[in-house]
Amino acid sequence: MITTIIVTVILGAIIGALARLVLPGKQNISTVVTVILGILGALIGSWVWTGLLNKSDTGGIDWIALIIGVIVAAALIVGYGAVTDKKQVR
Structure with a gap:
């Protein structure tokens, strides 16, 4: 249980950081908000890919779910x- 939470937070931070990289300009949001939104993005992306589209038979990293999460x-x-x-700074 604790390991799952730690992995989710780490992946949320990575996905949140990747999401901020693909956006133009600089976003005025904190790191904590970035991690939370990254976690939500990962969960929603995984849900869309596996739940709605029924594509859960991957053997390894599910790159499409990751991209959808970002x-x-x-x-x-x-x-x-x-x-x-909070507007984006260009």
Whole structure:
């Protein structure tokens, strides 16, 4: 249980960082928010790929679920910025 939580936080940080890299400009959000949005992006991306599209038979890293997670996390970061009125700095 603890190992799963630690792995989820680490992957959330990675996915959140990748999402911020694909966005233009600099986002004015904290590292904690980036990790949380990365975790949410990873969970939603995995759910979309495995749950909705029924594609769970991969033997290793599921790259498509990872890419979907990054896209979802990027959308969440943009949405968070819009809701909190924190604009991207160019």
